[in-house]
Amino acid sequence: MEIDTAQQGKELPPTLYEHYTLGGVTSGLVPTSNGFLLNGKPFRIFSGAVHYFRVHPAYWRDRLRKLRAAGITVVETYVAWNLHEPQKNVFDFGKGNNDMSIFLDLKLFIQTAYEEDLFVILRPGPYICSEWDFGGLPSWLLRDPTMHVRTSYGPYVDRVDKYLEKLSNLVNHMQFTSSYGKGPIIAFQVENEYGSFGYQDHPRDKAYLQHLSDKMKSLGLKELFFTSDSPAGYLDWGSIPGVLQTANFQSGATQEFKMLQELQPNMPLMVTEFWSGWFDHWTQDFRKGLKLKDFETSLMEILSFDASVSFYMFHGGTNFGFMNGANVRKEYPGGYLPDITSYDYDAPLSEAGDYTDKYEAIVRLINSALAVRTRLPQRPAEMPKKAYDSIAIDSYLSFTDMLDQVDLITSSDKTLSMEELPVNNLNGQSYGFVVYRNHVVVKNASTLLVRGHIRDFAQVLVNGQLQTPPVKSLNDLEAFDPHPSVIDIVVENMGRVNFGEPHDFIQKKGLWEGHVSLDSIRLSDWKMIPLEFKGDWVRNLKNWNPFSKRSAGQPGPLLVRASLIVAGPISDTFIDMSSWGKGVVFVNGFNLGRYWSYMGPQKTLYLPAPLLKRGENTIVIYEQFSPSTKVKFTDKPILGEPRAESVS
Known part of the structure; x- marks a missing residue:
């Protein structure tokens, strides 16, 4: 690991693990009235959310090192049940034959965090929200006509238990206090934002929460358990005795913390989700987020309480494939509004992993609040970007051609x-x-x-x-x-x-x-x-027709195909879909995500270099309305004009 230049030539401080495991591990993360202790030593949590399933695994180390270089000590991630159990009793933790399998080696992600001198907070759900399809729940649950998710409904709990059993077998030995040695996992979340799952102040199904907590303990998960909600709005509706309550918000730290102090006195304050930006929906004509000044103001307010904080998101990544979530919006037709493909989130690291002004603000503001000085890596360089030359569409399949296959x-x-x-x-x-x-x-x-x-x-x-x-x-x-x-x-x-x-x-x-x-x-x-x-189906499509100017006038739905030849170094790029209508893009069979250029705000799709190869790369586009004649590339994203709005 290269050392931060500010530390070169001096006696090197210890790594995080050297400091917190010196003399052996006798205790994990413990909440006290004076803050957290880790192995008996003061530990103020500075965490950043990076979701392994939204970042190509070839870039995990880069993103995690950038996290650590900012002075962050913990990486936090959800676990996406719907990816890990795509079919009932068929589990995939990176060795499956599914389109997203390459993203799913959770054990490797946690191990990489350890190697990058980061502790880990694991949020296994089973519900994760996260602007992710069905909040991470598998769609096959809906085949039960009386299914009640996130409740004590027996068939649902049975499936949750099986998922947790598989997950615990994978991560048990990676816990900080594991008998196997000093693992990186220091905390687990029980469910997620459960206080908001209900009607007004009607009682929540706390028997379900208690079952989750008991089940996780019975499976050997023994690090600190916590819940997260917005306490000023949802009080302790989503909490259970003996489990630490934490807060989620973008602004109003004083109000949230005062309620936390009232609900659980003599406990440390923690923001599990300090929303560093915000997500976007199709049909918006602007890009949401959080202005730098407002971000800094909220962060300083959090720090003034000596609170711990996790930045949600630190690096958002991408909703590859069809995995974006959606929201209920009664003012829109159908009361529904889907999320866009990009999960840039206006976060400290951009969708492509580039540094932003928020990253610099974090480095500056948390520097004086760190409990102990530890060794930091040198900042990795940003990944190179390239605007490849435009390529012409060369063939197509009509809608009938598609259905015939x-x-x-x-x-x-x-x-x-x-x-x-x-x-x-x-x-x-x-x-x-x-x-x-x-x-x-x-x-x-x-x-x-x-x-x-x-x-x-x-x-x-x-x-x-x-x-x-x-x-x-x-x-x-x-x-x-x-x-x-x-x-x-x-x-x-x-x-x-x-x-x-x-x-x-x-x-x-x-x-x-x-x-x-x-x-x-x-x-x-x-x-x-x-x-x-599915990827195999897209790669094996046949009977393509030659594409011509006359073909370009044919309305969709149809599939079109083009070839990108990469002769030199492979770089990240963005596919510019501004001249297209609505549809989906596939690169070498991988589903890059949706576009809806008619409506926006997103007009480009991030294409990370690891999805490309030297030589010929096949790009297939499912256009629902009107195809263009070319595929264009750019080295900069087009995500819409920013209009930051505070979210309480």
């Missing part, structure tokens, strides 16, 4: 939700699109009616021709001459809600809330075709 088709008298489809070993479809196909007679000025909500975004095709204008929903079809037709309703799951009240977690996708009728006649005899866009 899907083998799994379900027949039913009624439309089924995505999760109810008998695919993926009867675990249902988790992500992507589903096509609802019917053979009908379309008359002049026919009207198509879908009862209930469309979950989430629908396009209507008749005989393979798109009828839906860009971005807008369509209730009435355009005028046609009467003739037998094939009607397809293509429904996109744009991300399951990750935060809300209990009823908001009924998150089945597709057309399932009511019947579909044409000219007041209910339709039956449906065919449902899943478009999951």
Whole structure:
């Protein structure tokens, strides 16, 4: 490890582990009225959130070293259950054959943190919120028609227990007080923001929280347990006896801390989530965040209480694939608003891992508050960025061409939700699109009616021709001459809600809330075709057609393909989708994420260098409306004009 230049030529201070484990480990992280003790020594937590599943593993060490170089002593991460158990009883901790498997070696991430002289706070959920699909819960839970997630409901608790058993087997030996030696994990969170999961001040299901705590202890997890909420709003509704309460907020530290002191006197103050910025939704015309001045003011207020703090996020990363979450927003159509692909979060390290003014503010402000001087690494250089030359689209697949290459088709008298489809070993479809196909007679000025909500975004095709204008929903079809037709309703799951009240977690996708009728006649005899866009399927697509100027005028949905030749050094880049409409980008079969350039605010997709290779790289784009003729690249992100808004 290279040493910070400010420390060179001097007697080197100890590493964190040297200081806190000298003489052996006799105790872990202990809360006292005077702050935390770690192994009997004063320890003020300065932590930063970095989620292993949002950062390419080739960059884990870079991001963690940048964290440590700022003086941060702890890395905090959620654990995404829905990635680690994509199908019931099929667990993946980095050795699976799933599109995200490469991101899932949690043990390696924790080990890398240890090697970078960082302690670890682990937040295993099972619910994590985090602007992540379904708050990290597996979608196959929704196949149970009476499922009640985040409660004492027996079938749910049984699945949680199995997940925790697998997880504990993986991390038990990595605990600080483990008999195996000085591991990096110093604390575990019990559930997440449970005080907000309910209605007003109605009692929460604390028996569920207590079960989680008891189960985790029975599995050998023995470091400090804690909960996190915003106590000024949710009091102690999400806490249980014997488990430390902590706070989540962006501003108003004094109010939050005073309530914490009232709820649990003689305990140390800690912010588990000091929101360093904020996340964004599709359809915004601006980028949210937190102004530097307001960030500094809130941080100084936190420090004035001698409190510990974890920056959420320190480095946000990316919602690769279809993993973005969504929010309930009653003022929007359908009461729903999905999150964008970028999870830059206006954090101290950008989505691409670059330093920001907030990073410098952290270094300056926490320097005098550190409990002990320890050895710091030299700051890593920023990763090089490159605007590769534009490349032309060379081939395409029509919507019909695509569907011809899907083998799994379900027949039913009624439309089924995505999760109810008998695919993926009867675990249902988790992500992507589903096509609802019917053979009908379309008359002049026919009207198509879908009862209930469309979950989430629908396009209507008749005989393979798109009828839906860009971005807008369509209730009435355009005028046609009467003739037998094939009607397809293509429904996109744009991300399951990750935060809300209990009823908001009924998150089945597709057309399932009511019947579909044409000219007041209910339709039956449906065919449902899943478009999951798994990596192997995308890589093995065939029968591509040559792309021409005439092809460019063909409306979507369609797939187009281009080749990027990399001859020299491979660098990070951003794919500029400003001239495209709405869709998904795949690089060498990997799902880079969604774009919705019509609406914004995000116009570029971050492409980390490890996803590229020397030689030919295949870029496939699923465009839902109108394709461009070229794929453009830039060395700078386009995430929207900033408009910082304080979030209490």
